[in-house]
Amino acid sequence: MVSHRMAxxxxxxxxxxxxxxxLALAGVQxxxxxxxxxxxxxxxxxxxxxxxxxxxxxxGDNHSPRFSPDSQKLVYTSGDRPFHSYSQIYELNLKTQxxxxxTFQGADNQDPQYVRDGKWLLYSxxxxxxxxxxxxxxxxxxxxxxxxxxxxxxMEIYLHNLEKFEVIRLTALPGFDGEAFWYDKNxxxxxxxxxxxxxxxxxxxxxxPKIVRPYSRIPGNSQWSSSQDVKSxxxxxxxxxxxxxxxxxxxxxxxxxxxxxxxxIKKDPYYDEELNVIFFSMNHPDPKKFxxxxxxxxxACLTQWTSQGDNVEPTLSPDKTHLAFSSNRSGSYxxxxxxxxxxxxxALFKKDLK
Numbered sequence: 001m002v003s004h005r006m007a008x009x010x011x012x013x014x015x016x017x018x019x020x021x022x023l024a025l026a027g028v029q030x031x032x033x034x035x036x037x038x039x040x041x042x043x044x045x046x047x048x049x050x051x052x053x054x055x056x057x058x059x060g061d062n063h064s065p066r067f068s069p070d071s072q073k074l075v076y077t078s079g080d081r082p083f084h085s086y087s088q089i090y091e092l093n094l095k096t097q098x099x100x101x102x103t104f105q106g107a108d109n110q111d112p113q114y115v116r117d118g119k120w121l122l123y124s125x126x127x128x129x130x131x132x133x134x135x136x137x138x139x140x141x142x143x144x145x146x147x148x149x150x151x152x153x154x155m156e157i158y159l160h161n162l163e164k165f166e167v168i169r170l171t172a173l174p175g176f177d178g179e180a181f182w183y184d185k186n187x188x189x190x191x192x193x194x195x196x197x198x199x200x201x202x203x204x205x206x207x208x209p210k211i212v213r214p215y216s217r218i219p220g221n222s223q224w225s226s227s228q229d230v231k232s233x234x235x236x237x238x239x240x241x242x243x244x245x246x247x248x249x250x251x252x253x254x255x256x257x258x259x260x261x262x263x264x265i266k267k268d269p270y271y272d273e274e275l276n277v278i279f280f281s282m283n284h285p286d287p288k289k290f291x292x293x294x295x296x297x298x299x300a301c302l303t304q305w306t307s308q309g310d311n312v313e314p315t316l317s318p319d320k321t322h323l324a325f326s327s328n329r330s331g332s333y334x335x336x337x338x339x340x341x342x343x344x345x346x347a348l349f350k351k352d353l354k
Contacts, residue, residue, distance in 0.1 A: 124178035129154035170209040279314040
């Protein structure tokens with residue numbers, strides 16, 4: 001039998017150029033989020049999972065990092081240390097690597113952040129409620145609250161002058177008051193309050209702290225983050241069972257739930273107004289641990305930034321050079337920095353919403 005072989009077809013230069021361009025474009029996977037199904041298929045782009053990190057804390061359990069306005073310092077809470085078990089507030093100079101303890105209280109502190117041009121701290125503490133209502137502190141869950149442990153602690157909101165060591169108490173209601181968001185222009189504050197067995201968003205002004213009003217009467221709302229002009233904002237809405245939560249946003253056209261196909265817990269939202277991007281934590285793809293994600297305000301370009309350990313509470317430096325978050329990948333929760341790419345992924349190019 002005689003075998004006949006066809007002569008190879010000649011390919012033009014245009015063909016090879018087109019093929020090369022097609023392969024290059026195929027490697028870019030962050031154009032828009034794909035639909036996730038309950039089969040567990042992982043559809044989040046993996047292109048940003050190069051975890052070259054710098055661990056900046058070494059001792060205790062460390063949480064809630066926030067950058068100073070000049071991006072030169074970090075403030076965070078740290079507990080379970082050799083000289084104290086309660087979470088106290090620390091400040092780290094990123095240039096000198098010198099750490100300084102800022103609070104010396106006999107109770108836990110949460111969610112510190114710089115305000116008033118970095119000269120003050122806004123945070124929550126259990127120190128006064130623990131002294132005033134010791135029985136409430138021992139039975140913090142007397143309302144049969146079924147949500148996260150964080151909200152079971154009695155907390156009040158405080159302002160702390162870093163220059164004069166002046167401390168001003170802003171709230172004084174039994175239960176949890178925390179997760180405060182600060183508006184620079186009018187010194188308005190939106191915060192989470194546990195009332196009875198539900199979470200609500202409340203508002204106040206730091207100059208008139210005795211006037212506290214409900215910001216939203218919808219139960220299950222918490223963790224407010226916003227643009228300074230209040231035109232765009234994001235918050236977390238918990239399900240009735242607190243087994244899942246929704247990432248809610250305000251567009252100019254109305255209120256929207258982002259990533260509704262992810263039947264997971266989303267939490268710790270941090271909205272970067274300049275990039276128009278939300279950083280948050282979500283227990284995906286493994287429902288038993290959290291990873292850091294980002295998503296554009298319009299719900300496009302979901303990007304995963306971590307993969308090892310449990311990763312929570314992300315924040316981006318004002319100069320857009322570092323992403324900070326807390327992770328237990330070393331065995332205890334430490335603060336890590338990730339160099340922010342000079343050319344960000346497509347998820348982080350600013351786009352206007354309609």
